[in-house]
Amino acid sequence: xxxxxxxxxxxxxxxxxxxxxxxxxxxxxxxxxxxxxxxxxxxxxxxxxxxxxxxxxxxxxxxxxxxxxxxxxxxxxxxxxxxxxxxxxxxxxxx
Numbered sequence: 781x782x783x784x785x786x787x788x789x790x791x792x793x794x795x796x797x798x799x800x801x802x803x804x805x806x807x808x809x810x811x812x813x814x815x816x817x818x819x820x821x822x823x824x825x826x827x828x829x830x831x832x833x834x835x836x837x838x839x840x841x842x843x844x845x846x847x848x849x850x851x852x853x854x855x856x857x858x859x860x861x862x863x864x865x866x867x868x869x870x871x872x873x874x875x
Contacts, residue, residue: 818844822851829857 839845
């Protein structure tokens with residue numbers, strides 16, 4: 781791996797060896813691990829929906845948003861996940 785560091789007066793190249801193969805994480809089922817922030821988000825959505833409110837969640841990581849969608853659908857809360865790869869015709873559905 782080569783990292784470029786840009787400074788105000790010059791540019792230097794640093795070499796860094798990627799030492800992580802990711803093997804250490806394979807023993808964990810990362811898809812099933814839920815963080816306190818994730819759980820609080822799900823609880824907040826559940827509370828708002830039970831009050832009859834509609835909720836829009838904006839996120840950066842499609843995998844996390846898919847996990848939220850799966851969790852909420854499992855709770856009986858209808859969800860729609862829209863992201864960059866969602867076809868235009870699927871974005872415009874109103875059901």
